Amino acid sequence: MSRGLRLIPIILLLWLVVGLAWRLVRPADTAIPSQMVERQVPAFTLPAALAGKAGLGATDLATGQPRLVNMFASWCVPCTGEAPVLAELKRRGVRIDGIAIRDTPGALAAFLARNGDPYERIGSDAQSEVQIAFGSSGVPETFLIDGKGVIRRQYIGPLNASNIPGVVRELEQLR
Amino acid sequence: MKRLFLFIALVVAQPVLADSNLPPAYWANRQLPNPKQEAQAQALMDELRCLVCQGQSIADSDAELAGDMRDLVRRRIAAGEKPSAIREWLIQRYGTWISYKPTDEPAAWPLWLAPLALLLAGAWLICRRIKLKPGA
Numbered sequence: 001m002s003r004g005l006r007l008i009p010i011i012l013l014l015w016l017v018v019g020l021a022w023r024l025v026r027p028a029d030t031a032i033p034s035q036m037v038e039r040q041v042p043a044f045t046l047p048a049a050l051a052g053k054a055g056l057g058a059t060d061l062a063t064g065q066p067r068l069v070n071m072f073a074s075w076c077v078p079c080t081g082e083a084p085v086l087a088e089l090k091r092r093g094v095r096i097d098g099i100a101i102r103d104t105p106g107a108l109a110a111f112l113a114r115n116g117d118p119y120e121r122i123g124s125d126a127q128s129e130v131q132i133a134f135g136s137s138g139v140p141e142t143f144l145i146d147g148k149g150v151i152r153r154q155y156i157g158p159l160n161a162s163n164i165p166g167v168v169r170e171l172e173q174l175r
Numbered sequence: 176m177k178r179l180f181l182f183i184a185l186v187v188a189q190p191v192l193a194d195s196n197l198p199p200a201y202w203a204n205r206q207l208p209n210p211k212q213e214a215q216a217q218a219l220m221d222e223l224r225c226l227v228c229q230g231q232s233i234a235d236s237d238a239e240l241a242g243d244m245r246d247l248v249r250r251r252i253a254a255g256e257k258p259s260a261i262r263e264w265l266i267q268r269y270g271t272w273i274s275y276k277p278t279d280e281p282a283a284w285p286l287w288l289a290p291l292a293l294l295l296a297g298a299w300l301i302c303r304r305i306k307l308k309p310g311a
Contacts, residue, residue: 030229032226032269032270032272032273033270034268034269035266035267035268035269035270036267036268073195075194075195075196101195102195102197102239102243103195103197104196104197107196126197127200127243127246127247128239128240128243128244129243129247131240132240132243132244132247132265132268133268134268135267135268135269137226137227137240137269138226138227138240
């Protein structure tokens with residue numbers, strides 16, 4: 001066997017080690033983007049999550065007004081951190097609906113009393129069914145929906161203060 | 176006394192989980208009464224990837240979302256839907272990422288060609304060895 005051929009296993013090993021080291025330093029992005037972006041909101045109707053606040057259905061998301069749909073839960077820690085951002089968005093005139101994932105009315109009411117309630121409607125998704133239909137893989141996630149009920153953008157993870165101008169601008173453009 | 180305290184602490188310890196306080200969905204950990212349908216559901220669940228524990232199938236994962244997806248699969252199969260249609264419905268939402276079953280799209284071609292290439296390489300190596308022997 002020639003010298004060059006003998007080097008092949010060592011080169012392969014080096015390539016493997018370098019590849020593994022690179023992935024350790026720079027872990028892969030584990031977020032799974034929804035393929036429903038740029039598509040019509042899936043048909044659904046969710047019962048009210050709280051007494052005194054309407055539930056949410058696909059028809060409520062195609063009213064001519066662009067809006068946000070926020071998937072959240074009282075048991076979700078990052079959702080607490082996101083609450084002030086949603087409150088600020090509401091103050092700036094953004095219309096927000098909520099989908100409460102696997103939640104109970106008692107825990108949800110306590111969560112909203114503690115963190116504020118920016119939602120016009122809240123649907124209760126007790127078995128993550130609508131969450132899966134949206135292609136969402138966790139809480140919190142926020143979907144930006146235009147007036148025709150088409151999903152235009154997905155925010156994975158909690159919104160933070162730096163997202164506010166972008167969200168407001170995008171919703172204004174869709175108006 | 177200290178030992179007893181530690182023992183009690185160990186017994187009453189609860190894992191800290193970011194989980195809801197709702198019980199698992201009805202069909203999450205329950206088999207379908209029809210064995211043929213359950214076999215179909217199981218085969219499909221083995222090939223669907225969990226969104227939370229991303230190296231596991233939803234059949235193996237203890238994540239709540241995986242339980243809710245098992246419930247969805249079993250309910251749809253009990254309602255007479257074909258496993259391929261359920262897989263397609265999920266791929267529409269999460270992309271081919273959600274399915275462990277290799278597809279025939281170009282990105283997967285190396286996967287299909289690798290065994291063939293390795294067999295050919297092996298055959299080539301063996302041929303060379305056999306030819307070299309008599310001369311040695």
